[in-house]
Amino acid sequence: xxxxxxxxxxxxxxxxxxxxxxxxxxxxxxxxxxxxxxxxxxxxxxxxxxxxxxxxxxxxxxxxxxxxxxxxxxxxxxxxxxxxxxxxxxxxxxxxxxxxxxxxxxxxxxxxxxxxxxxxxxxxxxxxxxxxxxxxxxxxxxxxxxxxxxxxxxxxxxxxxxxxxxxxxxxxxxxxxxxxxxxxxxxxxxxxxxxxxxxxxxxxxxxxxxxxxxxxxxxxxxxxxxxxxxxxxxxxxxxxxxxxxxxxxxxxxxxxxxxxxxxxxxxxxxxxxxxxxxxxxxxxxxxxxxxxxxxxxxxxxxxxxxxxxxxxxxxxxxxxxxxxxxxxxxxxxxxxxxxxxxxxxxxxxxxxxxxxxxxxxxxxxxxxxxxxxxxxxxxxxxxxxxxxxxxxxxxxxxxxxxxxxxxxxxxxxxxxxxxxxxxxxxxxxxxxxxxxxxxxxxxxxxxxxxxxxxxxxxxxxxxxxxxxxxxxxxxxxxxxxxxxxxxxxxxxxxxxxxxxxxxxxxxxxxxxxxxxxxxxxxxxxxxxxxxxxxxxxxxxxxxxxxxxxxxxxxxxxxxxxxxxxxxxxxxxxxxxxxxxxxxxxxxxxxxxxxxxxxxxxxxxxxxxxxxxxxxxxxxxxxxxxxxxxxxxxxxxxxxxxxxxxxxxxxxxxxxxxxxxxxxxxxxxxxxxxxxxxxxxxxxxxxxxxxxxxxxxxxxxxxxxxxxxxxxxxxxxxxxxxxxxxxxxxxxxxxxxxxxxxxxxxxxxxxxxxxxxx
Amino acid sequence: xxxxxxxxxxxxxxxxxxxxxxxxxxxxxxxxxxxxxxxxxxxxxxxxxxxxxxxxxxxxxxxxxxxxxxxxxxxxxxxxxxxxxxxxxxxxxxxxxxxxxxxxxxxxxxxxxxxxxxxxxxxxxxxxxxxxxxxxxxxxxxxxxxxxxxxxxxxxxxxxxxxxxxxxxxxxxxxxxxxxxxxxxxxxxxxxxxxxxxxxxxxxxxxxxxxxxxxxxxxxxxx
Numbered sequence: 001x002x003x004x005x006x007x008x009x010x011x012x013x014x015x016x017x018x019x020x021x022x023x024x025x026x027x028x029x030x031x032x033x034x035x036x037x038x039x040x041x042x043x044x045x046x047x048x049x050x051x052x053x054x055x056x057x058x059x060x061x062x063x064x065x066x067x068x069x070x071x072x073x074x075x076x077x078x079x080x081x082x083x084x085x086x087x088x089x090x091x092x093x094x095x096x097x098x099x100x101x102x103x104x105x106x107x108x109x110x111x112x113x114x115x116x117x118x119x120x121x122x123x124x125x126x127x128x129x130x131x132x133x134x135x136x137x138x139x140x141x142x143x144x145x146x147x148x149x150x151x152x153x154x155x156x157x158x159x160x161x162x163x164x165x166x167x168x169x170x171x172x173x174x175x176x177x178x179x180x181x182x183x184x185x186x187x188x189x190x191x192x193x194x195x196x197x198x199x200x201x202x203x204x205x206x207x208x209x210x211x212x213x214x215x216x217x218x219x220x221x222x223x224x225x226x227x228x229x230x231x232x233x234x235x236x237x238x239x240x241x242x243x244x245x246x247x248x249x250x251x252x253x254x255x256x257x258x259x260x261x262x263x264x265x266x267x268x269x270x271x272x273x274x275x276x277x278x279x280x281x282x283x284x285x286x287x288x289x290x291x292x293x294x295x296x297x298x299x300x301x302x303x304x305x306x307x308x309x310x311x312x313x314x315x316x317x318x319x320x321x322x323x324x325x326x327x328x329x330x331x332x333x334x335x336x337x338x339x340x341x342x343x344x345x346x347x348x349x350x351x352x353x354x355x356x357x358x359x360x361x362x363x364x365x366x367x368x369x370x371x372x373x374x375x376x377x378x379x380x381x382x383x384x385x386x387x388x389x390x391x392x393x394x395x396x397x398x399x400x401x402x403x404x405x406x407x408x409x410x411x412x413x414x415x416x417x418x419x420x421x422x423x424x425x426x427x428x429x430x431x432x433x434x435x436x437x438x439x440x441x442x443x444x445x446x447x448x449x450x451x452x453x454x455x456x457x458x459x460x461x462x463x464x465x466x467x468x469x470x471x472x473x474x475x476x477x478x479x480x481x482x483x484x485x486x487x488x489x490x491x492x493x494x495x496x497x498x499x500x501x502x503x504x505x506x507x508x509x510x511x512x513x514x515x516x517x518x519x520x521x522x523x524x525x526x527x528x529x530x531x532x533x534x535x536x537x538x539x540x541x542x543x544x545x546x547x548x549x550x551x552x553x554x555x556x557x558x559x560x561x562x563x564x565x566x567x568x569x570x571x572x573x574x575x576x577x578x579x580x581x582x583x584x585x586x587x588x589x590x591x592x593x594x595x596x597x598x599x600x601x602x603x604x605x606x607x608x609x610x611x612x613x614x615x616x617x618x619x620x621x622x623x624x625x626x627x628x629x630x631x632x633x634x635x636x637x638x639x640x641x642x643x644x645x646x647x648x649x650x651x652x653x654x655x656x657x658x659x660x661x662x663x664x665x666x667x668x669x670x671x672x673x674x675x676x677x678x679x680x681x682x683x684x685x686x687x688x689x690x691x692x693x694x695x696x697x698x699x700x701x702x703x704x705x706x707x708x709x710x711x712x713x714x715x716x717x718x719x720x721x722x723x724x725x726x727x728x729x730x731x732x733x734x735x736x737x738x739x740x741x742x743x744x745x746x747x748x749x750x751x752x753x754x755x756x757x
Numbered sequence: 758x759x760x761x762x763x764x765x766x767x768x769x770x771x772x773x774x775x776x777x778x779x780x781x782x783x784x785x786x787x788x789x790x791x792x793x794x795x796x797x798x799x800x801x802x803x804x805x806x807x808x809x810x811x812x813x814x815x816x817x818x819x820x821x822x823x824x825x826x827x828x829x830x831x832x833x834x835x836x837x838x839x840x841x842x843x844x845x846x847x848x849x850x851x852x853x854x855x856x857x858x859x860x861x862x863x864x865x866x867x868x869x870x871x872x873x874x875x876x877x878x879x880x881x882x883x884x885x886x887x888x889x890x891x892x893x894x895x896x897x898x899x900x901x902x903x904x905x906x907x908x909x910x911x912x913x914x915x916x917x918x919x920x921x922x923x924x925x926x927x928x929x930x931x932x933x934x935x936x937x938x939x940x941x942x943x944x945x946x947x948x949x950x951x952x953x954x955x956x957x958x959x960x961x962x963x964x965x966x967x968x969x970x971x972x973x974x975x976x977x978x979x980x
C-alpha cells in the first residue's frame with residue numbers, strides 16, 4: 001500500500017529504514033522536526049537522496065566561504081551566473097555568454113565502466129542545456145590505477161568506449177582532457193566530465209519555477225527503475241514477496257544511457273529556447289525528480305504541485321518513492337506559461353520527444369506531490385534542496401606529512417652520461433603517463449559541428465563560437481595529484497597554474513575557473529585537511545590571477561578501506577580568444593626557419609616529478625615552487641606574441657620537463673630540431689625538472705629580436721634553446737646525441753596500444 | 758544551385774554539410790526526414806551521424822523515412838546524391854549503392870586524418886580532382902568496413918566505380934581499401950570519410966574536401 005501523508009500522521013511510530021538509505025539518526029530526527037511528523041516513504045526517499053554528500057555538499061559547503069572571500073567585485077563582474085546555478089556563466093564578448101562545468105562520475109564508472117562514463121557525459125551536457133546554452137564540446141579528465149593491473153584493463157577500455165559511444169553519437173566534439181595512471185586510483189578510478197556551451201547573453205535560462213499557475217512539464221525519456229540505488233531498500237520493504245519485488249532487485253544501480261535520445265532532446269530544447277517559451281528549466285540528474293522538483297520550487301517564488309502518477313514510466317508497479325528517485329537518463333523538466341503549453345508540446349512532437357504536464361507552480365510555499373489523488377509528499381522545498389545538513393568536519397594535518405616532505409628526491413641516483421640521458425628521454429617518453437594519448441583520443445570524434453580549432457594533443461582544446469567574428473574559447477584541465485599530496489595548498493595552485501598556462505599557450509586569455517575536487521573520505525580528518533588546503537589554495541590563487549571560480553563539483557569517499565586516492569582537485573580554466581585564426585599551434589615547423597626559446601626559469605625541482613615516479617617509484621619532498629605573478633606575465637607575453645604574429649608554436653613544460661616538451665613538439669610538428677642546453681646548468685636538471693611557469697615557444701627568425709626584447713623589457717627570463725630544422729628527421733641535443741623521430745614516435749605512440757589495444 | 762542536406766533524428770553533420778555547400782558557393786537547403794519533399798533542390802547530400810541511434814543496423818531505419826522515397830526517385834532520374842558516413846550506410850540500405858558497412862576491424866570508433874586516393878574523377882562529385890590525386894580528410898566512424906560479395910567487388914573495380922581508396926593504411930579493414938563507391942551512372946556516390954570537415958585548414962586537416970562540393974555544383978551547371 002502506498003504510504004501517504006495521512007498514513008504517516010496516523011502511524012507516527014512506524015519504523016523506517018532511514019539508516020539503510022544513508023541518513024544519520026540526527027538527520028532523520030531533523031526531517032521529523034521539519035515535517036512535524038514522520039516522513040512518508042516518498043519523503044524519506046527525497047530527503048535521504050537530497051541530503052546525501054553527493055547532492056547536498058554537506059561536508060564541503062562550510063568551506064565555500066573561501067570562494068566568496070576571494071572573489072573581488074572585478075572578478076564577479078565577469079560572471080553572469082555563478083556557484084549555485086547548474087553551471088557558471090561568463091561573458092566572452094560579441095554578445096556571447098559561455099557556460100562550462102566539470103563533474104565527477106567516479107563510482108558508477110568503476111562498477112560499470114561503459115555506462116558509468118557514458119552517463120557522466122550525458123549528465124554534464126544536460127547541466128549545460130539547463131542554462132539555455134547549446135553544448136559545444138566535451139572533455140574528460142580521467143585517472144586510473146596502475147596501467148598493467150588487470151582491473152585497469154577492464155576499467156579503462158570500458159570508460160573510453162563509453163565516453164566515445166555516448167559523446168560521438170550525441171554529436172559533440174571531444175577536445176581534450178587527461179589520462180593519468182597511479183596505483184592510488186586502483187579501485188577508485190576518477191571519471192570527470194566537462195562540457196562547455198554557448199548562448200546569446202539575453203538567452204540565459206535559470207532554473208526557477210516562477211509564476212503561479214505556470215505548468216511543470218517533464219520531457220525526454222520515460223522513467224524507469226534504473227539508477228535507483230539505495231531507495232530499493234524502500235521498494236523491497238513495501239513490495240516484499242510480490243512479483244515486482246524480485247525483478248526490481250536485479251536492476252543495475254548504474255543508469256543506462258541512450259545518446260540518441262539525448263541528441264534529439266538537445267535539438268528539441270534548443271528549438272524551445274529559440275521559441276522563447278521556457279520560463280525555467282532543470283535537468284534531471286542525480287536524485288532525479290526529487291532534485292528537479294525541489295530545486296525548481298526552492299529557487300522560485302512559490303510552491304509547486306506535482307501529480308506524480310502522470311509521469312510516463314517504462315516499468316510497471318513503481319512506487320512513488322521509486323519514481324521520485326529514479327535516475328533514468330535523458331530527462332528535463334521545464335516551467336511553461338499555460339498559454340505556451342500547446343506550442344511547447346508541438347515542438348516536442350516534432351522531435352518525437354515525450355512531454356507530459358505533471359504539475360504547476362502554486363502560490364503557497366510547499367512542494368506537494370500526489371499519487372493517484374493521495375498526497376505522498378508535502379514539504380517546504382528549501383528544506384530538501386538548499387537547507388540540508390552542513391558539517392564542520394574535524395581537520396588534522398596528517399601525522400606523516402612532515403616525514404613525506406623530508407623524504408626528498410635529492411638522493412635519488414640521476415643519469416649523467418650522454419648515453420644515460422638519451423636512454424632516459426626515450427624511457428620517459430614511453431612511460432604510461434607521458435606516452436601519446438592517441439589510442440584514447442582516436443576513439444573520440446573531435447571534428448563534429450565543425451568548430452574545433454585545437455584538440456588533443458594540443459595543450460588546450462579550442463572551439464570557435466562565432467563563425468563570423470571568429471571569437472572562440474579555449475579550455476584546459478589539469479592536476480598533478482602527487483604535487484597535491486606533497487603540499488595540497490601549493491599542489492592545487494600548481495594545477496591552477498598549469499591549466500591557466502595551457503590556455504595561454506593557445507593564444508587565449510584565461511577568464512574563469514571550474515573544478516572537480518576528488519578526495520577520500522571527509523570523515524578522515526587528514527583528508528579534510530587536504531581538502532581545506534586545496535580549496536583555500538585554489539580560491540587564493542584565483543584571486544591572485546584575477547579570474548573567478550564560477551562553479552565546481554566535489555567527489556568524496558574515493559578510497560578503499562582507509563587508503564584514499566591521491567588528492568585530485570582537477571582544475572579547469574576557460575579562456576577567450578577574439579579570433580581563433582590567431583591560435584598558437586603545439587607542433588613546430590609551421591613556418592620556415594624558427595628559433596626555439598625557453599621562457600621561464602629552470603630549478604632543481606624533482607619532488608613529485610614524473611621522473612622520480614617512473615624511474616624510482618618515489619614520492620616525497622616538496623612540489624615545485626609556484627609563482628602566479630610569473631604565470632600572469634607569461635600569459636601576457638604569449639597573448640602579445642600571438643596578436644602580433646611573433647609566435648608560431650608554443651607548448652608548455654609540465655610532466656616530464658623540457659625533454660618531454662621537445663619530444664612532443666617535434667613529433668606533433670613532424671619536424672626535427674637542434675637543441676643546445678645551457679653549459680652552466682646540469683643537463684639532467686634542464687631536461688627533466690618540472691619547475692612551473694615555463695613554456696617552449698617557436699618564433700619565426702624574423703621576429704626573434706622583437707620577441708626577446710619584449711621578454712627582456714617585461715622581466716621574463718628567456719633562453720635561446722635551439723632551432724627547428726625542417727630538413728632533419730631527428731631531435732638532436734648537443735652533447736647528448738641524436739634521437740631519430742621514428743625511434744621517438746615508436747616509444748611515444750607504442751605504449752597505450754601495447755597495454756590496451 | 759540548391760543542394761539539400763537531410764536531417765534525420767540523430768544526424769550530426771548536417772550543419773557542417775550545409776557550411777561546406779555554402780563555402781563552395783552553393784545554396785544549402787535543409788531537408789527534413791519526415792517531409793516527402795526535396796524543396797526543388799538540384800542535388801542531395803545525406804550527412805553523417807547516428808540516424809535513429811544506429812539502432813537495428815546503421816542506416817537501416819533512416820532508409821524508410823518519408824524523404825528517402827523522394828531521394829530514391831530523384832536518384833533514379835539522375836539527380837546527384839552523396840552519402841557521407843552514415844549517409845553512405847543509408848544509401849547502401851536503400852539499395853542505391855551495393856555492399857554494406859560493417860563494424861571496424863579493431864571494433865573501436867576511429868577518428869583520424871586519413872589519406873585517400875581519388876580513383877575516379879569522372880563522377881558528379883569528383884570532377885574537380887586530378888585523377889589519382891591524394892587528399893587528406895577526416896574519417897570518424899564505428900561501422901566503416903566496406904564489405905560486399907566478391908562478384909560485386911569485381912564489378913565495382915572493373916567498372917571504375919571505386920571512387921576513393923584508403924592509402925597509407927586501411928583504418929577499418931575495408932575490402933580492397935575501398936573508402937567510397939558510385940552507382941553505374943556516377944551520379945550517386947557514397948564515402949565513409951568526411952569531406953565537409955576538410956574545407957578549411959583552421960578546423961580540419963586540410964581544405965581537400967571542398968573539391969567534392971565544388972564538383973557537384975559544376976555537374977549541375979553542366980547537366
